[in-house]
Amino acid sequence: MSVVMDRGEKGTHTARPWGTLFALVSHTIRMQLRSVVIWGAALGLYSAAMVASFTAIEGSAAQLNQLMEAYPKGMLEAFGVTDLGDPANYMHSQVFGLAPLALAFFPILALANAIAGAEERGTIDVLLGNPLPRWQIVLGNFIAVAVSLLEICAVVGLLTWGAAVLFDVELSLREVTDAVLNLWPICIVFGALALLCSALFHRRSLAISIPAFLLFGMYLMDTIGRVSEDLEDWRPISVFKYYGSAIEHGMDWTHFGSITLVALALVLLAALVFRRRDIYT
Amino acid sequence: MSLAIETEKLTKAYGRKARGIEDVDLAVEEGEIFGFLGPNGAGKTTTVRTLLGFLRPTSGRGEVFGLDIRKSSVEIRARVGNLPGEFALEDKMTGEGLLKYFARLRGVGDLGYAHEISERLGAELHRPMRRLSRGNKQKIGLVQAMFHRPPLLMFDEPTSGLDPLVQEEFLDIIEEMKAEGRTVFFSSHNLAEVERVCDRVGIIRGGRLAAVETTATLVDKSFRHVVLTFAEDVDKEPFEALPGVKNLRGDGKRISFTLYDDLDEMVKLAAGHRLVNMEYERPSLEEVFLTYYERENGEER
Numbered sequence: 001m002s003v004v005m006d007r008g009e010k011g012t013h014t015a016r017p018w019g020t021l022f023a024l025v026s027h028t029i030r031m032q033l034r035s036v037v038i039w040g041a042a043l044g045l046y047s048a049a050m051v052a053s054f055t056a057i058e059g060s061a062a063q064l065n066q067l068m069e070a071y072p073k074g075m076l077e078a079f080g081v082t083d084l085g086d087p088a089n090y091m092h093s094q095v096f097g098l099a100p101l102a103l104a105f106f107p108i109l110a111l112a113n114a115i116a117g118a119e120e121r122g123t124i125d126v127l128l129g130n131p132l133p134r135w136q137i138v139l140g141n142f143i144a145v146a147v148s149l150l151e152i153c154a155v156v157g158l159l160t161w162g163a164a165v166l167f168d169v170e171l172s173l174r175e176v177t178d179a180v181l182n183l184w185p186i187c188i189v190f191g192a193l194a195l196l197c198s199a200l201f202h203r204r205s206l207a208i209s210i211p212a213f214l215l216f217g218m219y220l221m222d223t224i225g226r227v228s229e230d231l232e233d234w235r236p237i238s239v240f241k242y243y244g245s246a247i248e249h250g251m252d253w254t255h256f257g258s259i260t261l262v263a264l265a266l267v268l269l270a271a272l273v274f275r276r277r278d279i280y281t
Numbered sequence: 282m283s284l285a286i287e288t289e290k291l292t293k294a295y296g297r298k299a300r301g302i303e304d305v306d307l308a309v310e311e312g313e314i315f316g317f318l319g320p321n322g323a324g325k326t327t328t329v330r331t332l333l334g335f336l337r338p339t340s341g342r343g344e345v346f347g348l349d350i351r352k353s354s355v356e357i358r359a360r361v362g363n364l365p366g367e368f369a370l371e372d373k374m375t376g377e378g379l380l381k382y383f384a385r386l387r388g389v390g391d392l393g394y395a396h397e398i399s400e401r402l403g404a405e406l407h408r409p410m411r412r413l414s415r416g417n418k419q420k421i422g423l424v425q426a427m428f429h430r431p432p433l434l435m436f437d438e439p440t441s442g443l444d445p446l447v448q449e450e451f452l453d454i455i456e457e458m459k460a461e462g463r464t465v466f467f468s469s470h471n472l473a474e475v476e477r478v479c480d481r482v483g484i485i486r487g488g489r490l491a492a493v494e495t496t497a498t499l500v501d502k503s504f505r506h507v508v509l510t511f512a513e514d515v516d517k518e519p520f521e522a523l524p525g526v527k528n529l530r531g532d533g534k535r536i537s538f539t540l541y542d543d544l545d546e547m548v549k550l551a552a553g554h555r556l557v558n559m560e561y562e563r564p565s566l567e568e569v570f571l572t573y574y575e576r577e578n579g580e581e582r
Binding site (some may be wrong): 003016019020024027031121122123124125128129131132134208227257277278279 | 330335336337355356359361363364365367368369370373382383387388415422425426432436448471580
């Protein structure tokens with residue numbers, strides 16, 4: 001076969017711009033499926049176990065609450081404990097109040113891997129050998145992780161609600177949905193920060209440690225800020241101040257939207273940073 | 282003829298610690314196979330990665346098919362099949378999965394050619410990367426660079442880890458690509474294969490382009506290995522005194538040396554004796570290449 005090349009155009013295949021983004025997103029979601037199952041099962045089974053444990057303490061809730069009164073009120077508030085006889089409050093204090101500290105590591109690890117991790121493993125050159133704009137690598141990975149995180153939340157929600165139905169605990173599907181959906185923005189914002197660090201630095205360890213440090217720092221700032229007047233003024237800069245307890249009070253869509261906007265701003269910044277920097281392998 | 286790759290004073294500096302490339306002027310014509318030679322750290326990979334937009338040039342300019350490397354990186358990569366020197370893939374992926382994924386990224390609907398070259402190279406497409414040997418991973422790397430039939434192919438050490446039979450098959454594929462009018466930019470340590478397939482070679486040393494010649498010219502312009510066998514013992518000193526003669530060794534009837542100059546005077550001197558045999562060998566590209574580096578190290582011959 002003889003093909004005459006004309007300024008490199010003949011024989012050149014090109015996908016539509018949104019086609020490459022869609023291919024990247026769907027491929028990344030597929031690659032994350034195993035992690036979704038592991039994270040969803042681990043957190044979901046823990047949550048289901050807590051639902052089951054509620055049936056054991058339900059009868060002695062009055063005594064437990066009495067016992068809790070011995071603790072400083074501020075401390076109980078800090079950990080979201082108000083009435084252990086209420087399944088929603090029990091689940092918030094035992095599961096959903098602390099869950100972001102664990103679940104945020106799914107987007108942090110995945111998005112730290114997206115750029116800095118791929119540079120360290122040397123896989124980014126092969127991917128970027130394709131006609132893929134750099135902003136699509138940033139946005140595509142973010143969308144894929146955001147979808148996978150939503151899938152994890154759905155698994156956790158299903159296992160929690162399933163356990164509630166099985167053990168006859170008074171938790172409605174709406175309450176459980178609000179609780180798991182509320183996890184999504186607070187976790188994805190730390191993932192977006194990891195993506196920015198991944199785009200800024202060439203080291204995966206930095207892209208993990210910086211958001212992890214801020215995650216625990218903000219949690220402590222908010223928790224201590226509830227009991228300490230000295231730290232109270234600092235609470236607004238902690239994302240945990242806007243997390244609340246959706247399982248008890250319903251979803252605060254303003255906070256949901258605001259945290260999501262912060263995450264999107266970090267993604268935009270990551271795309272701008274990554275657009276101009278060298279790629280090392 | 283149009284140029285597939287053109288650079289003018291292309292420079293990439295990494296800072297004080299590492300050397301990049303400096304003032305590289307390169308012109309690779311469309312349809313040629315261009316060999317890019319140099320030892321590790323000379324700047325081969327930096328040149329390729331700068332052309333593909335992975336690294337931003339510090340100064341100078343570069344074009345691939347007339348497209349600016351700073352502004353049109355995506356359009357350039359649509360026209361290039363690239364095999365990086367350190368080819369690495371996600372462990373979980375299979376070769377087939379990778380090809381399907383890349384076909385979607387490139388808008389390629391038919392994987393027929395991918396399967397054809399996979400079969401010719403003996404690439405195992407259905408095993409995860411973590412279970413493949415280095416050579417088998419390299420085959421997948423070659424297939425992913427070629428399957429979309431790009432007008433320009435950039436290979437960094439393409440036959441590294443391949444067995445001799447597969448190397449031979451790969452070189453056949455390269456020659457077919459040349460026949461189709463495709464351009465190949467070929468960086469390799471295996472100078473025998475460069476000599477076999479490349480029309481021209483560029484030698485890079487210390488980040489600078491030291492020479493660009495046709496492969497034949499580069500070899501012809503260099504030295505020759507000469508072995509003279511005489512019927513009787515001869516004095517080796519007059520041969521040693523000839524201009525351009527180095528490394529002379531002799532044991533009476535047999536004299537061997539390397540000749541860097543015109544052979545006329547040597548032939549006239551040898552003709553004064555009864556000559557039984559004369560071996561006159563051109564060096565391999567590898568030897569020519571090494572002389573460039575000996576010069577760099579101050580060992581001028």
